[in-house]
Amino acid sequence: MKLGKSDTDRQAAIDRSLTLELVRVTEAAALAAATWRGKGDEKAADAAAVEAMRAEMGNVHIHGRIVIGEGERDEAPMLFIGEEVGAGDGPEVDIAVDPLEGTTLCAKNQPDSICVLAMAERGGLLNAPDVYMHKIAIGAGYPAGVVDLDASATVNVKALAKAKGVPVNEITACVLDRPRHAALIDDLRTAGVAIKLISDGDIAGIIHAVNTEDTGIDIYLGSGGAPEGVLAAAALRCIGGQMQGKLILDTDEKRARALKMGITDPNRKYRTDELASGDVLFAATGVTDGTLLSGVRYGKNTVRTNTVVMRSWSQTVRWITAEHHR
Numbered sequence: 001m002k003l004g005k006s007d008t009d010r011q012a013a014i015d016r017s018l019t020l021e022l023v024r025v026t027e028a029a030a031l032a033a034a035t036w037r038g039k040g041d042e043k044a045a046d047a048a049a050v051e052a053m054r055a056e057m058g059n060v061h062i063h064g065r066i067v068i069g070e071g072e073r074d075e076a077p078m079l080f081i082g083e084e085v086g087a088g089d090g091p092e093v094d095i096a097v098d099p100l101e102g103t104t105l106c107a108k109n110q111p112d113s114i115c116v117l118a119m120a121e122r123g124g125l126l127n128a129p130d131v132y133m134h135k136i137a138i139g140a141g142y143p144a145g146v147v148d149l150d151a152s153a154t155v156n157v158k159a160l161a162k163a164k165g166v167p168v169n170e171i172t173a174c175v176l177d178r179p180r181h182a183a184l185i186d187d188l189r190t191a192g193v194a195i196k197l198i199s200d201g202d203i204a205g206i207i208h209a210v211n212t213e214d215t216g217i218d219i220y221l222g223s224g225g226a227p228e229g230v231l232a233a234a235a236l237r238c239i240g241g242q243m244q245g246k247l248i249l250d251t252d253e254k255r256a257r258a259l260k261m262g263i264t265d266p267n268r269k270y271r272t273d274e275l276a277s278g279d280v281l282f283a284a285t286g287v288t289d290g291t292l293l294s295g296v297r298y299g300k301n302t303v304r305t306n307t308v309v310m311r312s313w314s315q316t317v318r319w320i321t322a323e324h325h326r
């Protein structure tokens with residue numbers, strides 16, 4: 001991975017030893033959620049992940065503040081927006097969490113349910129309200145702006161194919177399988193693109209579009225949760241690639257909610273480094289077996305977890321398999 005000039009020129013703002021502490025946090029959430037795998041109860045799985053993540057976060061040496069979490073203080077008892085987390089004896093950082101991304105995937109024991117956390121310098125993560133976001137993402141190595149949210153899907157896949165030097169029918173797009181994407185899916189198929197439909201989990205979907213050599217996916221397109229968009233951008237700051245996101249603020253109530261969170265331009269298109277800026281850490285642990293990570297595995301005496309942890313400043317990506325004694 002190549003370092004961007006702006007990354008090499010600045011000092012690392014977050015102590016690197018925190019990366020391993022984050023791994024413990026997402027591991028704890030995954031171990032808790034895995035006990036609810038395949039049991040058809042999304043809420044219980046999510047609650048278990050939230051509680052475990054919150055408890056383990058108390059051991060991390062930070063003055064943390066949740067900017068993306070389980071909702072507003074009145075709707076979430078733990079990991080609510082604005083909650084102070086961490087041991088209180090380290091740097092001031094902002095935290096975005098999705099304690100269980102793909103609650104339905106976990107409840108049905110389907111691929112790519114993961115526990116996710118990102119950490120950035122204060123003010124480094126967009127305080128996104130819980131609304132939908134239009135998203136587009138591609139891997140590294142393309143000129144800036146080769147795809148753009150304001151262009152049609154057809155124009156984007158043609159531009160991407162040209163930049164890759166392949167015919168459009170060799171491009172694969174990842175799209176969330178939702179009725180709202182019917183026209184998008186039609187347009188992509190008419191253009192000749194192969195579509196990988198996913199039932200949930202667009203953080204993994206976006207990371208897959210950057211890991212093209214491993215996944216065969218060239219581009220992610222469509223709308224999904226805005227909080228998930230910020231978390232995906234945090235990952236892309238570490239692994240490269242391009243992403244754009246635009247909040248869907250289509251009612252007065254949503255625009256007012258966004259304004260309360262400091263978003264003054266409801267039509268703004270955000271680049272990756274505007275969704276997650278400065279020094280950023282990202283960690284995700286697999287709950288169910290997936291393309292991104294293996295899920296929690298129960299052995300006779302040990303339980304195994306798989307985690308990816310990355311950092312934007314060094315662009316280091318670590319894959320950590322841990323054996324936890326029972």
Ligand SMILES: O=P(O)(O)OC[C@H]1O[C@](O)(COP(=O)(O)O)[C@@H](O)[C@@H]1O
Binds near residue numbers: 100
């Ligand atoms: O299911 P919707 O309303 O289309 O929302 C899409 C969002 O739901 C997810 O698929 C799963 O979210 P949950 O884990 O909250 O169920 C996200 O990855 C995605 O951003």
